[in-house]
Amino acid sequence: MQRKGKWLLTALLIFGLLFPLVGCGKKEEVHTVRIGEVTHSLFYAPQYIAVSEGFFEEQGLKVDLKTTWGGDKTMTALLSDGIDIALVGSETSIYVYAQGSSDPVTNFAQLTQTDGTFLVSRNKVENFTWDQLKGATFLGQRKGGMPQMVGEFVLKRHGIDPHQDLNLIQNVDFANIANAFASGTGDYVQLFEPTASIFEKEGKGYIVASFGEESGHVPYTTFMAKQSFLNENPEVAEKFTRAIYKAQKWVDSHSAQEIAKSIESQFEDTPIDIIETVVERYKSQGSYAQNPILDEKEWNNLQNIMDEAGELPKEVSHDTLVNTSIAEKIMKE
Known part of the structure; x- marks a missing residue:
């Protein structure tokens, strides 16, 4: 009886040692x-x-x-x-x-x-309407990119020809657009978040419209x-x-x-x-x-x-x- 108990204890110890190894073997590859x-x-x-x-x-x-x-x-x-x-x-x-x-x-x-961009004005605008952009300098996104194309699509929907009614700037590298606006370039700029909200909080610009709301899915x-x-x-x-x-x-x-x-x-x-x-x-x-x-x-x-x-x-x-x-x-x- 004592020998049987020792055998059972030994078996349990061996099982306990082997079980983690078996589990490791089944671990999913990362x-x-x-x-x-x-x-x-x-x-x-x-x-x-x-x-x-x-x-x-x-x-x-x-x-x-x-x-x-x-x-x-x-x-x-x-x-x-x-x-x-x-x-x-x-x-x-x-x-x-x-x-x-x-x-x-x-x-x-x-x-x-x-679209994920917003129209940001350098100055605070009361009762914004899109025709207020006519004659303004607009700092847009890179030509051929989705932000720029949606931006132009929305402007046209509001009766604005981006290349005739605006002074349109599109030669600024994507990563430098926000810095260019902060440095004084443009009356309006098309910005992603969180930059748009940060500019608004710091008084560098004011969100006046959403291109996402205007363009649809x-x-x-x-x-x-x-x-x-x-x-x-x-x-x-x-x-x-x-x-x-x-x-x-x-x-x-x-x-x-x-x-x-x-x-x-x-x-x-x-x-x-x-x-x-x-x-x-x-x-x-x-x-x-x-x-x-x-x-x-x-x-x-x-x-x-x-x-x-x-x-x-x-x-x-x-x-x-x-x-x-x-x-x-x-x-x-």
């Missing part, structure tokens, strides 16, 4: 995904929620996120394999396709569905990758999209205050009250997409805006550069 974001903005709050709330980590993904500053630089990084996934305007995928790429860039998960910023990457890494693409979709639902169901608290550490130079203000502004105008699907109506609206701006190199069908199957699969789970 994949590193390199993301290049066109700018670092609260406009992309769901992406930062996926980081801060651990949604990427839950999927076994380690995210290497860097800001690539501008659509052209972001696309260059993607095409040269400097990054795996780009967060940038969908128009860039059309530009690449029109150049005859053998490995097209495919949009697979949408993050924002409106458009696939303004999407996650895209080369088709070869999606073909070779289907599980990674699914895990990535699953994390983004969970973050989108989290943003939709939480307050601006809760969102601001979650992503505060990723915007160390921005006061928490500004983060909250900006997030609330984007939430209220429906800028954050509620799911990752880039639908055909939005795609056609994008091309209409590009065509009107004279920047559409060729019309491209939705199913040529957009993959909704990944998002659809995730949403059915």
Whole structure:
């Protein structure tokens, strides 16, 4: 009986030693995904929620996120394999396709569905109307980029010819537009957040209108990758999209205050009250997409805006550069 008890104790000890090793053997492999974001903005709050709330980590993904500053630089990084996934305007995928790429860039998960810029006036304007811009110096965004095209689209809707009725400046690099305005260039400027709200708080400018509210739904910023990457890494693409979709639902169901608290550490130079203000502004105008699907109506609206701006190199069908199957699969789970 005593010998039997010793044998049982020995067996339990051996099992206890082996069990952790068995568990380790089943541990899921961690994949590193390199993301290049066109700018670092609260406009992309769901992406930062996926980081801060651990949604990427839950999927076994380690995210290497860097800001690539501008659509052209972001696309260059993607095409040269400097990054795996780009967060940038969908128009860039059309530009690449029109150049005859053998490995097209495919949009697979949408993050924002409106323009994210605001019209900022140097002087405080009471009862703003768009015709007040006529004759003014307007510091716009880079030619051929989504902000510039949407900006011109909205101006035309209000009866303003951007190239005839304004002194339009478009030769300032994307990363330097805010500094140029702060230094005295322009009567009006088209700015992203949180810069627009920071300028307003500091008395450097005043938000008078939202281009996002004026332009309607458009696939303004999407996650895209080369088709070869999606073909070779289907599980990674699914895990990535699953994390983004969970973050989108989290943003939709939480307050601006809760969102601001979650992503505060990723915007160390921005006061928490500004983060909250900006997030609330984007939430209220429906800028954050509620799911990752880039639908055909939005795609056609994008091309209409590009065509009107004279920047559409060729019309491209939705199913040529957009993959909704990944998002659809995730949403059915």
